[in-house]
Amino acid sequence: MENFRKTISHPLSIKIQKILIFLCAIILGCGICFGSVSFAVTNDEDPTITPPSVGYTIVVDPGHGGIDPGSIGYKTKVKESDLNLKLSLMLADKLRAVGIRVIMTRTDENSLADGLTGKSFKKEDMRLRKEMISKIRPNMVVSVHMNSFTNHVLRGAKMFYDKTSEISRKIAESIQKQFAENLEASNDVASVGDYYMLKCTESPSVIAECGFLSNARDEQLLLDQSYQEKIVNCIFVGIIDFLNLK
Numbered sequence: 001m002e003n004f005r006k007t008i009s010h011p012l013s014i015k016i017q018k019i020l021i022f023l024c025a026i027i028l029g030c031g032i033c034f035g036s037v038s039f040a041v042t043n044d045e046d047p048t049i050t051p052p053s054v055g056y057t058i059v060v061d062p063g064h065g066g067i068d069p070g071s072i073g074y075k076t077k078v079k080e081s082d083l084n085l086k087l088s089l090m091l092a093d094k095l096r097a098v099g100i101r102v103i104m105t106r107t108d109e110n111s112l113a114d115g116l117t118g119k120s121f122k123k124e125d126m127r128l129r130k131e132m133i134s135k136i137r138p139n140m141v142v143s144v145h146m147n148s149f150t151n152h153v154l155r156g157a158k159m160f161y162d163k164t165s166e167i168s169r170k171i172a173e174s175i176q177k178q179f180a181e182n183l184e185a186s187n188d189v190a191s192v193g194d195y196y197m198l199k200c201t202e203s204p205s206v207i208a209e210c211g212f213l214s215n216a217r218d219e220q221l222l223l224d225q226s227y228q229e230k231i232v233n234c235i236f237v238g239i240i241d242f243l244n245l246k
């Protein structure tokens with residue numbers, strides 16, 4: 001877990017650490033010095049946000065929003081953006097309940113770039129998500145989506161990770177394990193994904209594709225409150241297992 005924390009260190013934090021290490025070494029000696037460093041790393045966070053009791057920050061990112069509905073339900077025409085938001089809010093509640101600091105990229109049906117249209121909308125919406133994440137420097141980013149494909153047979157929940165991040169892979173596998181054990185027709189393995197949200201940040205980032213809105217059975221399940229709770233619980237337990245917070 002120590003390696004996990006080190007991997008997400010920001011260059012500025014490393015600089016501050018080096019300065020503090022130097023000052024501490026002079027005044028207090030090396031033994032006390034490292035304790036001061038870990039305090040300094042969290043000291044530049046937004047003071048208006050209550051510090052988490054377990055020391056982790058997670059960005060929960062409901063995909064799409066505003067004029068971008070994402071996929072549309074095969075039978076019911078439900079908007080992916082609405083389901084993404086609902087499941088993300090449920091996930092945020094569960095994570096906060098165990099003392100994890102959660103910041104969401106959006107908390108209502110609007111996108112981050114409302115007012116724009118066409119290509120400039122999507123580009124700006126993505127850019128603003130990236131900007132938000134790089135300011136927060138979370139321990140991980142979890143994007144929530146619903147899948148869709150032209151072949152209506154495909155179904156099941158699947159995790160995607162960034163091929164350049166070992167931590168991203170481990171988080172995705174931990175959540176995928178829960179999907180495989182608890183959901184019907186779920187995939188057994190997480191996959192490498194070539195997506196903007198996986199590559200736009202230095203923080204380990206994963207995408208949860210919770211099921212296929214192009215498959216009638218998945219769509220029916222994804223609209224069911226108890227199944228939504230089941231999926232959210234899989235993501236939650238996968239994260240908790242990875243963070244070793246049990």
Ligand SMILES: [Zn+2]
Pocket residue numbers: 063064070071080145146
């Ligand atoms: Zn999507």
